[in-house]
Amino acid sequence: MRLLSFAVAALAVIALVVSQQSGSAGILGLGVVGVLLAFATFRATTIPFFLKIFSGIFGTEYVLFGAGTLMAQIGLWPAAWQAVAPPASLATTVAVFGILIYLVSFVPVVQRIARIASPYFESSEPQIANLGPFGRYRMRLGTFAVALVVFLIVLNQAQVGISLRINFFYRDFNNALQEKNAPVFWEQLVNVFCVWAAISVISYLIETVAQSVLLIRWREWMAAEYNRRWLGNGNHYRISLAGTADNPDQRISEDTRSFLNQTYSFSLTLITQVSTLVSFSIVLWSIPVAITVPGTDIVIPGFIFWATLVYAALATWVTHLIGKPLIALEFEQERREANFRFALARLREYSEQIALMRGEGAERRHLSETFGGIVDNFYRLLWRKLKLTTFTLSYNQANVVIPYVLLAPYYFGGQIAFGVLTQVASAFGRVETAMSFFINSYQSIASYLASINRLTTFEQAIAKADAQAAGGEGAAIDITEKPVKDATIETLALNLPNGQPIVQASDLALPAGRATLMIGPSGSGKSTLFRALAGIWPFGVGKVATPQGQRMLVLPQRPYLPQGSLRAALAYPSEPDVFSDAEIHAAMEKVKLGHLTGRLDEVDLWGQRLSGGEQQRLAVARALLAKPDWLFLDEATASLDEKLEGEIYEVIRRELPQASIVSIGHRSTLRAMHDELIAMEKNADGTFSPKAKSMAEAG
Known part of the structure; x- marks a missing residue:
């Protein structure tokens, strides 16, 4: 990481020098965020390993994309490839990602996530990686896991680029329809849409396979590690005596699965959404007409973008107010469900004794009371989810018409073409969706936090039991x-x-x-x-x-x-x-x-x-x-x-x-x-x- 930080700093200095000579604001921004990224990358040696992976990826991408941008700026980029020269905004975006990774490493909940996730990627266990047509290779388990994560992140970023290209296709395609231009219509449909749609499908198939391999191997390792620590040195017995972690079976089987799926989903989804936000925001900024504040003559550059930002921010705040109690309710629901499963398992274990004592009636009452607790909490959970869903559905329905309402006067006035209108509406939807990630995922986030809390308390219980064992640091x-x-x-x-x-x-x-x-x-x-x-x-x-x-x-x-x-x-x-x-x-x-x-x-x-x-x-x-x-x-x-x-x-x-x-x-x-x-x-x-x-x- 230290070597990478020096490379980032060197590129940032070069960008600042070039910006002074060319007067380019984009190159200046590239240099400024590069300096901040160099500091964040240098300090990233102190953050958990799971976050280091992302920090390393974004630092490397900044160097590669930034070098390409500077080459194009000073005329060293091949003329034949000029159309694919990386813009300054691309390197700036990944630099912002790298800085954000360092900043969120100080957030307590992120620290807990990274502490649980990191050991798998640091594992030195040897294993055989089957890379299909590329053969089989012996490598460290952690190395293989890091390689898969890097591949999936880069693939997700490529998918954002594919989506952006298809967005421009819709602009040109709809303009061809409006102008009744048949040659352009068929050119866009066959040579543009079919090609990029096929690439998109293939990329998602590859992602599905790579993601599945990563998650099942991660879960296999995590279950084995928790089993080893829980069963080691009599810890399971001391935990049951102390009552410090209820239903460890559920925590190992269900909570680990939920944690892994949601950690992957939220990590990759957040990166994708931020990439989408930056990429499609450029479309909103580049509308070929000055947009005024409704009811006034005040022109605000990027008005559609700022309107989307304020709209999503207010909705996010309201969502948090409505959905905050969900976290505790989800935790309680998981606990009560686990207690019910344990009661059923215990009944099966003592079936002979219960039958001899004619205790079936008492067991039915006990099971009914236990399940009654599930039902009571379920209705509290349902009522809270209904409130949240009512707001989020209303919010999402309004999103469909807002860009058309804002741009309709300019379209009917002949200031923008139909293709531009549909492109901006599509870009608005993508930007708004990215900004609304927190809103639309609040229920999943609440469940995710409940799993994190259960795994965290389980690890603490194991550590305490291990310390209390004979010969342990905390043993009396x-x-x-x-x-x-x-x-x-x-x-x-x-x-x-x-x-x-x-x-x-x-x-x-x-x-x-x-x-x-x-x-x-x-x-x-x-x-x-x-x-x-x-x-x-x-x-x-x-x-x-x-x-x-x-x-x-x-x-x-x-x-x-x-x-x-x-x-x-x-x-x-x-x-x-x-x-x-x-x-x-x-x-x-x-x-x-x-x-x-x-x-x-x-x-x-x-x-x-x-x-x-x-x-x-x-x-x-x-x-x-x-x-x-x-x-x-x-x-x-x-x-x-x-x-x-x-x-x-x-x-x-x-x-x-x-x-x-x-x-x-x-x-x-x-x-x-x-x-x-x-x-x-x-x-x-x-x-x-x-x-x-x-x-x-x-x-």
Whole structure:
């Protein structure tokens, strides 16, 4: 960017020198905006990468178009190409774009958009780009994405030029009709319109393909990145505990899609509209008759342009006043829709329990209340949209006749031709549409801002959860691996999510190679202590030392069985093919699941097909396959009868002889299966502390 800024500055200085010699106001303007662009480009190194792409494009275009303009001005442009020499207004326009990019980089909402969008374009992941007839090339993902964006921006600018050429066709075509000039009529229709219409169609087809490739690859990368950050280091669990981001599934699936589509649409559309504004404004300025203010003799240069500008500005202000509440309403609607989808998914997950309790009526009431919230907000949203649509439709209907009303006296007076009238009306429509972008897109902008807000708060929730993880910058519970044999709680104070203290522990050792049973009343913090030792509980402070290089596995009371085959459920979280059939069969036989060995590759919802006891035994089979150094069982056999529970513990002790086992349980029969005992004792302040006890002391 710094090198480009020097090139821009050099061209601007040359333009200022040439303007002094030629007296050309256009070249002078080219030099002045070039100086401002050079400063903006030099400072662009500090703006987000997504905005740098646009800044670099406009800086490069200024140098190329400006050089062509100066060559034409001093007579170095080839005479045969004089008709296509770039005017000074073209380079000036792209310079204005570059300056605007730098200025909008300070707008908070633009900063949020760029912060979300930039990582994809900075990605260094290698990938194979299939460029069709040009072959396949290996390049960085970010490089490929930047190349696509540059191509699409240049293509959009070319499409504005095509539209401008067709606008001049309408002028000449209509003049030929008025003059009954058949040769010119057919010349314009065949050699001008057909050629440029075909070019326009081809350009839009190319744009569709390039745009689709960019968006699907961007979405694929963004979904994978959010999944990685959300699932990494137990962040998903801490976010759900803290409640800092509701419905993360919707944010990853729906909000990312909406963000990408609308970011592309608004970025490219804004560039196209500004290009259209500048290009077609020249037509309005060049009307071959002096236009006076209605009812007076005052002549204002470019009156049609200024009238369009004031008209659109007033309408934009009114639109903002009417539509401002839409942003909050769109955000709320997305939240309520996501809550309803979650309620339906939860009902499906617990369908057996609901059926056993005959809870269908209660579920219908709950679903009705949840959807009622959607309906209530929908009507508020509808009423606001009706107000906005009433204004925008009325505004757009008035746009059709305004240029004709302003120019009709001059046409009927014979001062302008019919072709000029239709050309100016068309140009007025294009300029007015460009100026009215904010008006016509307000509802989409409101939805876009809601998606940005949801993704921003999701990223903040992930960052906070990541910082709270064990070893993170914001973690208050320090879990450190040390070259020790036992796991030791040096100091530990745990709270519930609402801030209520629940556990106070200090100088507690969990002996290696032994089986330790932890007992205590329900609600005394036993499971919370397990979660803290696993590094996923964020609410508390303290220091824990764990043996270096040892693997830990926690079996909760309710195991998780992923969708897919039974083999995948047994191997989870490893890949399904990590263990051989013989290993899996042996593990299943040992935990009394031999009747399922023939269904290993059957895909089903195993969390619903297997009983609670079968699910717990499947989780134990996982442990036998994984062979952890430390195995924590959080009431992991509570669904088994006492005899089967004893047999399962015997299998664990026999098959994992080197493993250190820590169990939570309430049955007295568990004591015979363990070597050590820890009891949760209640303190005067209502918290509980784990204390090592002998089996005799615990009674």
